[in-house]
Amino acid sequence: MTYPETRKDEVIDDYFGTAIADPYRWLESDLKADPAVAQWVDAQNSVTSRYLANLPGRDAFRDRLTALFKNEQSTTPLKRGGDYFFTRNTGLDMQPVLVVRDGETGAERTILDPNQWSEDGTKALAVWAPSEDGKLVAYAIQENGSDWRSIRVLDVQSGTVLADQIAWARFTLIAWAADGSGFFYSGSRQPDESGRSDAQVDNHAVYFHRLGTQQSEDRLVYSAAAEHPLLHTVDVTADGRYLAIYSTALMGGSALSLVDLTLPEWQVRPVIERFDHLSALVGNVGTKLFILTTDGAERGKIVTLDLAAPNLVFTDLIEEKPGAYLRLASLIGDKLLLSYMVDARIEVERYELDGKAAGAVRLPGAGSAGTFSGRPGDNEAFFTFTNYATPKTVYRYDVNANEATLWAGSDGLTDADRSPGEIEVEQRFFSARDGTLIPISIIRRAGAEAAAPTMLTAYGGFGIPLLPAYSPQAVAWVQEGGVYAVANIRGGGEYGKAWHEAGKGQAKKTVFDDFIAAAEFLKREGISREGGLAIHGESHGGMLVGAVVNQRPDLFDVALPGVGVLDMVRFDRFTAGNLWVSEFGSPSAEDSFNDLRSYSPLHNIKRGENYPAILVTTADTDDRVVPAHSLKYVAAIQAAEVGPRPQLLRVERNAGHGDGTPTQKIIDEYADRWSFAAHWTGLR
Template sequence: MPELTYPRTERGDVVDDFFGTAIADPYRWLEADARQDSKVRAWINAQNAVTNDYLENLPGRELFRRRMADLLNTERHDIPRKRAGQYFFARHDGLQNQSTLYVRDGESGQDRLLIDPNGWSEDNADALAEWSVSDDGLFLAFAVQTGGTDWRTIKVMDVETGELLEDSIEWARFSRIAWAPDGSGFFYSRYPEPEGGATSGAGVRNQAVYFHRLGNPQNEDKLIYATPDRPEMLNIADRTSAGRYLYISTTPGTNESALTVVDLEAPEWTPRTIFPKMDSEWHLLGHVGQRLYLITTDGAERRRVMTLDLSQTHPQPVEILPEAEGVLNDAALLGGKLIVAYLVDAKTEMRRFSLDGTLEGDIRLPGIGTAGGLSGHPTDDEAFFAFTSHDAPTTVYRYNIAADSVTPWAQPKLKIDPSLIEVEQHFYASKDGTRVPMFVVRRRDVTGPAPTLLYGYGGFGISMLPAYNPLQIAWVEQGGVLAIANIRGGGEYGTAWHQGGRLQNKQNAFDDFIAAGEFLKAQGITSAKGLAIQGESGGGLLVGAVTNQRPDLFDVALPGVGVLDMLRYDQFTGGALWTAEFGSPSDKAAFDNLLTYSPYHTMRDGKNYPAILVTTADADDRVVPGHSFKYISALQYADLGPKPRLIRIETRAGHGAGMPLDKIIAHHADMWAFAAYWTGLELERD
């Protein structure tokens, strides 16, 4: 490969004082929004030019692109939502950049296209986001995502005619859409209009729940619920299928939340907070009359199901389904039964119970993998869920509750022979002896050490579960190994597993990931110089942190849209919501901890670092690209050995959701080609 010359990046003299400790921030100017700052835009263009020239010379780039496109070129369906005998569902016909929305009239009716976002913009970067159908099936409210941003515009369609109504809602963000039972309008969450209408740097304060009545202008929408005394709170409203109650989860950005309900059959919609403390999770499954069914971590780190009778003056929750050995991961009231999906060592088991919590038996799943997304009417025998695994594409199944039978409803064609793929689950010991699970996926004929792509996240209680990913399969097809570590900080074993990698315990997540890499090499799964690591968002933080801590262990690092400046993350857009996960830099104890692992601040000058390809997007208003801009600048400035340190910056894209498929394919082909070159993966199929 040609010798790299990085663009010159100006270093400033900004120094911050944290509790008497001086912290230099020479690249502070790169925090500016590139869409408004010409200097940052020029820097992006210069970095992309160097990166593109380098990537164009990598063998395998086009091979990975072609194979990913072929693997993805099959029809895919999301779980349908049934309303008034009609089935509404998102469908992807193969290589479309964006999924489309269809309706089917009855079980055997023809599919009719409702929304096709392909063509909404020249680069197909505008996408269909959240959507919801009224109970009578007459109206569809849907959110438009523009260029990858988290902000939404909500519009309304007449389902029968396909015509748009004049209704238009702005400034929705982190919102669901919940129709009133009579279809007169819908509930949503929004923020105040940003000053000057500028959304790129707007923070997340004073979110409130509103009701929009069809036909009215937005300025007449009714305020339903707000927390002006706690402006940093998220207030997310939803309604269970055919439910009488609107429920509002109030949270500072953690999994724990307060729970408020609104009786929509009452003449006045008066919010009633039934669980005010934010020390446990509370999720409403549904109700029978005034008896609510709730999932909670209160007194149960792996969750349990309780009921609450709202007809009582002072209702108290009553347990009907105690905490089990597995983690309660999904549940729904369907066909007069309680259907529950549990995680057992990061794999799904599904069971059915009577409404009093009596076990009626297991629901047989198609294999070992991940099942969820339970959907249906609480009194209808027809329900749906999705199932997937590392070697099985996501298939939508119909569950007949009365017959206790599972049949495929929409099954994509598989572009690989699954018998050629082997999936194993290993358990290894972390630094402190904790037993950590990890999935390993490879071709059956790959029996010796091989270049390996190790993926992880480890935060916010989010579990890394078995799922079919054609982009990753393209790596496995070429003889590479895919490993996914279920490190602490996730939710694979409940609240304790999350807490074990959160706040002051964050180093445990890094130790777990480092131990995964050591295990892969010690067991002869990974070749001696063939370990690539990847993570996105919180996983980008993971990759950045462990690269600094163990540059000798990893050969390639791929941090994507990462949280990389842990001393200023809370200053940007939604970053303030993450202080409960990481700790606030304004707190001395938290600052001391954050400084031990912040990727931007803990580079080890003079060490021989792995090859690094950072990826981000200019319109990311979740984890702003300034994190990655500052991080790569510091990497390029430091003395870290001869391997490349590059950044790939996507335009008109955000944190990932809504990114057009052609950009997704190009993005991953570049990463895999980079990883293949620097791990020595011999590409076999051209």
């Protein structure tokens, strides 16, 4: 390959006596504002486009992905004022639209259509919330995949967008006051225009916006000075009495504070002040709160708390369940619905409000059930269900009868070209280096037994689990004759806090060991054929891919790191990176620096080794993991002479970290990634 020429500067930093060269630091400049960086990216994209255009399977993958995306997707509805609000994508819409249904079976109409907001579909509807009476909807607009949001308010009946406008909302939810007078949201003060794309997350706070007023008049409800930067998100209880404020430093949990909105003066009352345990307000009955917590129960339990009591006393209601991790809980009707994760799949149990077991909820199959949405005292709830073979489907749940019925979507694709019956899923376990058994899901054509080109993925960070979910991308790979494998490695949240802690901070190398063990398992068991193992991962998963390729370039044939955190020496200097110190450790601390330096994908490229074929993907508006990570990594690996296979960069324009990406951009990106992988694994 002939790559574009890349400028190298003499930049050397001293870290605790260790000299670290950073010749490509100039690529950290905003590529939308720096002509030199933009020109370099254009040259890289040109080389990549010419290469991909000659791959034989590219059009076939694009056609197959397009067919697989032709499947209606809806979110669980929110019932407000007797109407049901939800989003829907009929399949190939660039963006989902917001729909209101008049009663459970009444007429439907679209009230917000982001597909009309921009010609290329790069303006998206982010979070949204209807007022309690269903007359208004506050909604956030996302542009080009950025994490910044602007918030507007829609009059549902007339379709009029009110004059109210909020700018610079970030990492926010929206929660209405019960009387509809305004809403709560989260945001940061406006950063300098010169640094918007890489402005760090700081001064994050909760505000209340009263309808009909200017944003400058918004009431500051909560902010906190802390050792680590904090993110704050909000919710209002179903009865409208309490505002719940969750504060997290991404340390594996969140603190919980409450505001009694019935009082004339809003006082923030800390309820749980630790950041290293999960805390979630499940619901309330008057002053009695039901809280999900991992404090004293690393796999989760339910406790109660009476705010009317003179002292805050937590009482265990539902104890930790052996062999299961309590991930979600809802208070609906007169029942507590608890969603447990068992071997990377969801099981739902029912309990009375006094803590007595009341049986299980029968799900449509083995897979993932989303949060049950509903209200205390209301017999109706909704949830989504999906697995690797079943597209996400919405079910209505009758709490008293303990029965679920189909509400929206399909419980199976009928088009023969897209039939989930063509694939089968098998969960197996492999042994990690230390003997720990780790689940891995293997998806392939029904009846296929011979070794085949295999695509392996994992995440392994921030306590985030990979649960069974339908993916057109995965099914496309399988329908072409490949195997798709998902490894539930440590660092994620599949088995609770201990599973996360085992791959966090100075234990991060366990994540790489687990992933390498998964790859070796696929080869040893004859699942992946020789010369046919590809790996992909995004964000933290992109870092994982970059790290294991450096450690074992002989093990993999293709690597697809997407929007990855690849410079572990400087990650904390950009956008949300200062929040990730709790996951990775700080480059400013010597012990942490030595760990980070030892596995940083950018700093451990083995010059002269024979590397797999690599296609790095990122986006120009990614202000969560800035594109500089990918740009610097590609510049370094192209200069390292790592064998005859290509090392290419694909930078998507007018897109971000993933949220809000138009459907067509997703299809085009995966057609490129999959055809590249298929070529170098022999799938095509």
